[in-house]
Amino acid sequence: MNVSMLLLFPHHNFLRSFSKTFFRNYQFIFHSGTRFGSGFICTRPLNYIGLYHAKWMLLLSSFKRKLGVQTTIKLHTEGFSDKERRYVDKLYTGLIQGKRASLAEAITLIESTHSRKRDLAQVLLQMVLTYHREQEQSNKGKPLAFRVGLSGPPGAGKSTFIDYFGKMLTENGHKVSVLAVDPSSSTSGGSLLGDKTRMIELSKDMNAYIRPSPTRGTLGGVTRTTNEAILLCEGGGYDVILIETVGVGQSEFAVADMVDMFVLLLPPAGGDELQGIKRGIIEMADLVAITKADGDLIVPARRIQTEYTSAMKLLRKRSKVWRPKVVRISARTGEGITEMWDKMKEFQDLMLASSEFISKRQKQQKVWMWNLIQENVLEHFQNCSSVKDQIPLLEEKVAAGDISPGLAADLLLKAFKAQN
Numbered sequence: 001m002n003v004s005m006l007l008l009f010p011h012h013n014f015l016r017s018f019s020k021t022f023f024r025n026y027q028f029i030f031h032s033g034t035r036f037g038s039g040f041i042c043t044r045p046l047n048y049i050g051l052y053h054a055k056w057m058l059l060l061s062s063f064k065r066k067l068g069v070q071t072t073i074k075l076h077t078e079g080f081s082d083k084e085r086r087y088v089d090k091l092y093t094g095l096i097q098g099k100r101a102s103l104a105e106a107i108t109l110i111e112s113t114h115s116r117k118r119d120l121a122q123v124l125l126q127m128v129l130t131y132h133r134e135q136e137q138s139n140k141g142k143p144l145a146f147r148v149g150l151s152g153p154p155g156a157g158k159s160t161f162i163d164y165f166g167k168m169l170t171e172n173g174h175k176v177s178v179l180a181v182d183p184s185s186s187t188s189g190g191s192l193l194g195d196k197t198r199m200i201e202l203s204k205d206m207n208a209y210i211r212p213s214p215t216r217g218t219l220g221g222v223t224r225t226t227n228e229a230i231l232l233c234e235g236g237g238y239d240v241i242l243i244e245t246v247g248v249g250q251s252e253f254a255v256a257d258m259v260d261m262f263v264l265l266l267p268p269a270g271g272d273e274l275q276g277i278k279r280g281i282i283e284m285a286d287l288v289a290i291t292k293a294d295g296d297l298i299v300p301a302r303r304i305q306t307e308y309t310s311a312m313k314l315l316r317k318r319s320k321v322w323r324p325k326v327v328r329i330s331a332r333t334g335e336g337i338t339e340m341w342d343k344m345k346e347f348q349d350l351m352l353a354s355s356e357f358i359s360k361r362q363k364q365q366k367v368w369m370w371n372l373i374q375e376n377v378l379e380h381f382q383n384c385s386s387v388k389d390q391i392p393l394l395e396e397k398v399a400a401g402d403i404s405p406g407l408a409a410d411l412l413l414k415a416f417k418a419q420n
């Protein structure tokens, strides 16, 4: 029997379809593939055409997965100048090489409100997303990073905790990035949470990256820039992403919707001091940490821990594999922080094993997309010339009770549809 053997190095799934199409005339007696490559033995020698096809398909295979994405990127980049393309390429290369300056510049780009820069940012994000997917595939589908939301009232001890916790993680070989979401930053003229003096030790650590996430004061702003910054940090090799927010507004709900685990930090204080904390946010927590459990505060910390442990038992179960826990920690003595990290890893392992982790992320991706659409469509609607002029008058009539809100909405929608 005339036998020829050919070794190929694309993924074997591809080989299957390729062999069916191009080598119908060759009887395969063996073909097998591993994640490193594929090979087959066939009963006839491969002629020139066969080999030519093999080479061509080999090339195609390496682009196959990227093809759809590349078309999207191509559509986006069509109007870009060479300079702009080079700029995005440079940022991308620097970012995935782990250069902090590139990461900082990339985050600045995604935060820009300039429409051209937003286009460049979207292309960069798409490239990072593709890179992500490839990395995750070679990591057996396991996500590259653990996204943790940290929230708590002002003075709860968030920055002291992150400083200690972040250092502990970097000493254990992790790369940590801290994104501080502060919706008040646009009005106060600077981000309070992102102030590096709040995390003195961590800000000097080369394996940590701290960044305020300016939000332009809108919830939509929180969603967009923070989600995008998370992706960029992960592209830069950071494997623990901490997203900090003050637990007195709405931003923590948005943050809870973009993380794998949501942690609430509460001080050992009485009910009055926790008034600002919304009940809803406690329901979102996967873990509650009672802070400052040291010195004279140990006793109240224990009491609050017991209270919250009982209260949380009454909450609706959100996961099939995890019941929220309440722990006690001190960032001053380090007490309880290793145990807290163990609990966080336990959560991650259970969620990953049960596939709740992945389905949560998939759901979050969709929420993210729809939030952006909602925000943009509303803006488009409100700025539409035929609607814009009618809004003040109709609002006045609705407020005075002259016409029903339903009728006013119908009139505005009709005007909008007529123009679009």
Ligand SMILES: Nc1nc2c(ncn2[C@@H]2O[C@H](COP(=O)(O)OP(=O)(O)OP(=O)(O)O)[C@@H](O)[C@H]2O)c(=O)[nH]1
Pocket: 152, 153, 154, 155, 156, 157, 158, 159, 160, 161, 198, 246, 291, 292, 293, 294, 295, 297, 329, 330, 331, 332, 333
């Ligand atoms: N005893 C004790 N005090 C702590 C601990 N952690 C923080 N503190 C103190 O609590 C106060 C507030 O701590 P921060 O870490 O600034 O709290 P924060 O939640 O970041 O506060 P904002 O920046 O206002 O949001 C500071 O005076 C800290 O020194 C702790 O573990 N034990």
